[in-house]
Amino acid sequence: xxxxxxxxxxxxxxxxxxxxxxxxxxxxxxxxxxxxxxxxxxxxxxxxxxxxxxxxxxxxxxxxxxxxxxxxxxxxxxxxxxxxxxxxxxxxxxxxxxxxxxxxxxxxxxxxxxxxxxxxxxxxxxxx
Amino acid sequence: xxxxxxxxxxxxxxxxxxxxxxxxxxxxxxxxxxxxxxxxxxxxxxxxxxxxxxxxxxxxxxxxxxxxxxxxxxxxxxxxxxxxxxxxxxxxxxxxxxxxxxxxxxxxxxxxxxxxxxxxxxxxxxxx
Numbered sequence: 001x002x003x004x005x006x007x008x009x010x011x012x013x014x015x016x017x018x019x020x021x022x023x024x025x026x027x028x029x030x031x032x033x034x035x036x037x038x039x040x041x042x043x044x045x046x047x048x049x050x051x052x053x054x055x056x057x058x059x060x061x062x063x064x065x066x067x068x069x070x071x072x073x074x075x076x077x078x079x080x081x082x083x084x085x086x087x088x089x090x091x092x093x094x095x096x097x098x099x100x101x102x103x104x105x106x107x108x109x110x111x112x113x114x115x116x117x118x119x120x121x122x123x124x125x126x127x128x
Numbered sequence: 129x130x131x132x133x134x135x136x137x138x139x140x141x142x143x144x145x146x147x148x149x150x151x152x153x154x155x156x157x158x159x160x161x162x163x164x165x166x167x168x169x170x171x172x173x174x175x176x177x178x179x180x181x182x183x184x185x186x187x188x189x190x191x192x193x194x195x196x197x198x199x200x201x202x203x204x205x206x207x208x209x210x211x212x213x214x215x216x217x218x219x220x221x222x223x224x225x226x227x228x229x230x231x232x233x234x235x236x237x238x239x240x241x242x243x244x245x246x247x248x249x250x251x252x253x254x255x256x
Binding site: 001002003009011012014015017018019021022024025026029030033034035036037038076080086 | 129130131137139140142143145146147149150152153154157158161162163164165166204208214
């Protein structure tokens with residue numbers, strides 16, 4: 001498959017979108033003990049980028065949606081490069097989930113925290 | 129994880145939604161040779177159910193969206209039960225993709241065909 005280390009690539013972020021929602025859905029199913037899932041809000045991915053210290057990968061005046069795309073592209077790239085597996089992503093998310101991931105208002109922040117821990121691992125392995 | 133063989137279960141279809149979009153995105157990336165992806169239309173999943181001979185699992189007067197949910201629940205159940213892996217799903221989809229999966233109008237039908245082949249395998253292994 002042809003791709004480069006360009007986290008503004010639309011294809012990478014599109015593939016990453018489905019990857020991120022899948023690992024989140026498996027992790028939430030594992031955490032709650034029953035099949036469930038959903039989509040990860042862009043706001044959470046934006047928080048995750050900040051928490052992981054990846055702000056230098058975000059161009060100035062990038063909105064929440066654009067930040068989500070960058071986080072998704074990074075995840076897709078890391079997975080395609082084989083530096084992280086689905087199983088490991090799920091494990092890291094579950095380890096960093098807390099009750100608030102099920103809270104209607106506090107959910108975004110709690111997911112940002114868990115995905116931030118995942119992005120820290122990816123950052124380290126890709127030397128970002 | 130707690131779940132039963134109930135293909136009308138909302139949790140199974142929610143998990144299945146992210147599974148279906150993920151395998152589709154990887155398969156389309158493999159088929160085109162570059163990272164890409166997207167969401168599988170409910171119309172395609174409805175076609176796939178018909179083609180796989182799974183109409184008996186669909187209650188009368190179920191709309192397209194409801195059919196999509198049932199197909200997604202079946203996929204999630206099969207994956208959770210371990211009768212099929214992500215890798216095998218992707219392989220079956222790519223084998224059954226044709227140029228029309230990239231066509232703006234003919235895409236829905238072409239995806240219905242490929243997912244129909246996947247559901248045939250699952251039907252057989254789960255004795256549906």
